[in-house]
Amino acid sequence: xxxxxxxxxxxxxxxxxxxxxxxAQTRPNPIVRVLPxxxxxxxxxPIVFLFARMEGAxxxxxxxxxxxHVRTGExxxxxxxxxxxxxxxxxxxxxxxxxxxxxxxxTFAWLYSHGGLATVVLASIxxxxxxxxxxLQLLRRRCDxxxxxxxxxxxxxxxxxIHWLARPHxxxxxxxxxxxSILDRVQKGRTNLLWLLPPLTILWTNLHGGFFVEFIILxxxxxxxxxxALFAGEGGERLAARASAKRYALTALGCxxxxxxxxxxxxxxxxxxxxxxxxxxxxxxxxxxxxxxxxPAALYLEFTVLLSVVxxxxxxxxxxxxxxxxxxxxxxxxxxxxxxxxPLFGLVAAPYIAPAMAEMLEALxxxxxxxxxxxxxxxxxxxxxxxxxTDRLWRLHVVSIAAVVALALLMTSPAATGKLKAEYDPxxxxxxxxxxxxxxxxxxxxxxxxxxxxLIYKLSPYNHKVFVDGRDDFYGEKFEEKYLDVMTVHYDxxxxxxxxxxxxxxxxxxxxxxTVMKESGHWRAVYDDxxxxxxxxxxxxxxxxxxxxxxxxxxDQRDRRITSAxxxxxxxxxxxxxxxxxxxx
Numbered sequence: 001x002x003x004x005x006x007x008x009x010x011x012x013x014x015x016x017x018x019x020x021x022x023x024a025q026t027r028p029n030p031i032v033r034v035l036p037x038x039x040x041x042x043x044x045x046p047i048v049f050l051f052a053r054m055e056g057a058x059x060x061x062x063x064x065x066x067x068x069h070v071r072t073g074e075x076x077x078x079x080x081x082x083x084x085x086x087x088x089x090x091x092x093x094x095x096x097x098x099x100x101x102x103x104x105x106x107t108f109a110w111l112y113s114h115g116g117l118a119t120v121v122l123a124s125i126x127x128x129x130x131x132x133x134x135x136l137q138l139l140r141r142r143c144d145x146x147x148x149x150x151x152x153x154x155x156x157x158x159x160x161x162i163h164w165l166a167r168p169h170x171x172x173x174x175x176x177x178x179x180x181s182i183l184d185r186v187q188k189g190r191t192n193l194l195w196l197l198p199p200l201t202i203l204w205t206n207l208h209g210g211f212f213v214e215f216i217i218l219x220x221x222x223x224x225x226x227x228x229a230l231f232a233g234e235g236g237e238r239l240a241a242r243a244s245a246k247r248y249a250l251t252a253l254g255c256x257x258x259x260x261x262x263x264x265x266x267x268x269x270x271x272x273x274x275x276x277x278x279x280x281x282x283x284x285x286x287x288x289x290x291x292x293x294x295x296p297a298a299l300y301l302e303f304t305v306l307l308s309v310v311x312x313x314x315x316x317x318x319x320x321x322x323x324x325x326x327x328x329x330x331x332x333x334x335x336x337x338x339x340x341x342x343p344l345f346g347l348v349a350a351p352y353i354a355p356a357m358a359e360m361l362e363a364l365x366x367x368x369x370x371x372x373x374x375x376x377x378x379x380x381x382x383x384x385x386x387x388x389x390t391d392r393l394w395r396l397h398v399v400s401i402a403a404v405v406a407l408a409l410l411m412t413s414p415a416a417t418g419k420l421k422a423e424y425d426p427x428x429x430x431x432x433x434x435x436x437x438x439x440x441x442x443x444x445x446x447x448x449x450x451x452x453x454x455l456i457y458k459l460s461p462y463n464h465k466v467f468v469d470g471r472d473d474f475y476g477e478k479f480e481e482k483y484l485d486v487m488t489v490h491y492d493x494x495x496x497x498x499x500x501x502x503x504x505x506x507x508x509x510x511x512x513x514x515t516v517m518k519e520s521g522h523w524r525a526v527y528d529d530x531x532x533x534x535x536x537x538x539x540x541x542x543x544x545x546x547x548x549x550x551x552x553x554x555x556d557q558r559d560r561r562i563t564s565a566x567x568x569x570x571x572x573x574x575x576x577x578x579x580x581x582x583x584x585x
Contacts, residue, residue: 036399038146038391042136043400045157046128047407050164056419057411060121060166064424064450065470067457069167070120072099073109082263086474088456090444090465091500097474098264098271103206104168117166118411118422124166126404131174132157135350138181143354145361145384146391152354155307159300160343163287169340172210175200176347179214183221184351186247194251201258209272213344214255220330222248224323231320271473278477284484285472287340301342305332308349311356318359324352429454430506430532437506437534438462446497447506448487455506467500489516505535 036044050056060066068088076082076099086097099105111119132153139149160173178200182193197214204211222245229241262268275281282288291298308328315324328349335345365377410420426432430451437445437455441464447455452469468475468483475483486493489512497505505523507514509530517523517535527534 032390032393033396034398035395037393037395037397038136038140038150039133040395040397040399041150042132042153043129043397044403045132045154046161046164047125047403049157049161050125050128051419054161054164057118057121057422058419058425059164060124061117061422061424063165063167063470064429064453064457066117066120066166066453067424068453068460068469068471069101069105070109070112071456071460072102073105073107073112076102076106077109084264088460088466088469091467092475092479093465095474097471098268100209100262100264100268100271101168101207102263103203104171104208108166115412116422118416121166121422122404122408122411124170125407127170127174128164129400131170131177131347134174134177134181135347138177138184138351139354142184142351143358144388145358145381146388147380147384148354148357148361152350152357155300155304155353156346156350158297159304159346162291162297163340163343168208169210171207172204172213173343173347175204175207176213176217176344179217180348180351183217191247194247197251198254198258201255202261205259205262205268211259212272215252216330216334217327217348218248218252218255220327221323222252224321224326227322227326228320231322275473280477280480281472282338284480288338290336291339291342300346301335304346304349304353305335307353307357308332308345311349311352314356314360315352328352424454424457427531432529433506433527433532433534434458436527437464437504440504443504444500444502445504445506446486446500446502448508448511449483451506451508467502487511487513489513494520494522503537507533507535509533 050059055062071088072083075087082102083097083099085094086092108120108123111123115122135156136149136153139152140146143149143152163169179197182196182200185193197218201211201214204214225241225245225248229238229245232238232241259269260266264271291301293302309332312325312328315321331341331345331348334341361377361381365374365381367374410416411422413420416422424431430447437443437459441462444467445455445464446467449468449470449472452466455464455466456469468479472480482496486496493513505513505517507517509528509532514533514535518525522538523535524538525533526536
């Protein structure tokens with residue numbers, strides 16, 4: 001019945017031995033087939049986390065990017081091609097634009113057409129659930145203690161929760177686990193599976209711009225094998241390490257060729273390189289900045305870093321395996337450097353943390369330490385073994401299926417409310433102000449980038465264009481810096497708005513710019529619902545030679561009444577007013 005035999009080095013005694021013998025002599029009760037397994041628990045883990053500790057569907061829609069991705073997918077379906085020029089803004093209309101995540105856009109636009117945002121959110125939750133099921137399966141192959149497996153899976157789940165949004169990057173999380181699973185089997189001798197990686201790369205490249213994560217991981221495996229070859233003590237091991245390094249290098253070249261299989265060919269690569277060369281994104285976008293270690297979620301990152309360091313040292317000392325050292329230290333650095341890397345770090349580290357912890361537990365059970373410590377370690381190991389044998393019985397996964405069905409019915413119901421209602425939070429987005437904007441389709445509206453995403457989603461079907469949105473790679477560093485100058489009330493903010501003939505400004509009532517505009521004689525508030533405030537420009541009735549728009553070059557054109565409001569720290573103001581892609585906590 002069981003696929004695993006008792007090992008002489010880990011004998012079962014007492015209750016464990018009697019349990020094993022009784023199970024071996026009896027057939028399991030059929031009711032066991034419908035009981036939840038570890039796989040079900042892993043599937044349910046992100047769902048429970050999302051709806052019990054977070055804001056449910058609203059968490060997944062905590063970023064406006066979802067909206068413009070869906071509208072991009074609709075445009076592609078309607079036109080039968082990917083866009084090569086901007087179709088959403090009036091500031092850069094017609095400029096070259098790369099919809100580099102077009103496959104996600106099309107797929108989720110189709111889902112949206114069959115159920116709205118509820119189906120988009122539901123599909124994203126399922127992607128998360130499948131990610132952690134596959135992670136659990138990977139950990140089960142590398143670690144025989146299910147208690148450790150579940151603990152490490154939970155740690156990875158909790159660490160990744162800071163970036164749970166209905167956006168294409170969820171597929172980078174999923175594909176990272178698939179990549180790690182393939183490489184795990186390759187290390188066990190199934191080198192033919194490396195042929196799967198170039199096709200995987202093609203899919204990854206067209207789903208999300210994070211496909212370069214694959215090359216970071218492959219580079220770590222390559223560097224680890226080179227280090228093993230350099231420090232190998234015998235010729236056979238050295239030759240094996242060289243052969244492995246060669247395979248990883250050739251695989252990386254094949255995967256690199258696969259990245260060119262996209263609608264934009266090499267232009268996509270040039271665009272991505274240019275994006276990362278601009279420091280604006282790292283300095284001003286929350287998810288590219290370091291995690292806030294004052295937040296409770298930072299504890300998961302700290303714990304993962306600690307366990308990763310211990311695990312890397314363990315593998316190096318006990319197995320002379322350099323790959324975990326290179327891989328985990330490299331990803332630990334990336335996670336500390338930018339918060340958006342924390343989820344990937346957790347997924348990459350988990351397959352090494354779990355077996356290292358299990359091996360340490362076994363060593364502790366045999367170590368020369370206090371008797372109670374050895375007994376505790378042995379008991380933990382024995383309980384894990386017993387639970388593992390029971391869990392290996394195949395299941396129908398009724399609980400997981402029922403959870404998805406129930407979630408689908410509840411979220412798509414017209415009566416859905418609270419955490420189950422898939423909508424942009426009206427307390428964060430200008431839902432009530434939309435009617436005013438729709439009444440004037442010719443208005444040139446200025447709004448921040450986060451609300452620009454929302455306006456694309458809500459108003460682009462009515463041919464409304466936006467000033468700026470979350471496509472930071474498209475607008476570029478120079479444009480974004482001038483936009484940030486407006487949001488932080490730089491002295492020439494009004495001249496910049498005049499440059500684009502802005503006649504309507506939509507802002508959060510908490511915005512510093514909104515406070516300044518209330519005091520300006522050039523703008524008047526025409527709408528205020530405590531969430532959003534709308535300003536309309538006031539025609540300048542002053543004589544032309546005295547008007548602000550025709551003042552002599554070099555003359556300070558600020559309204560004298562508001563100059564005291566502009567001396568703010570640039571980075572602080574940026575954080576307060578430009579909330580683009582802020583991390584979920």
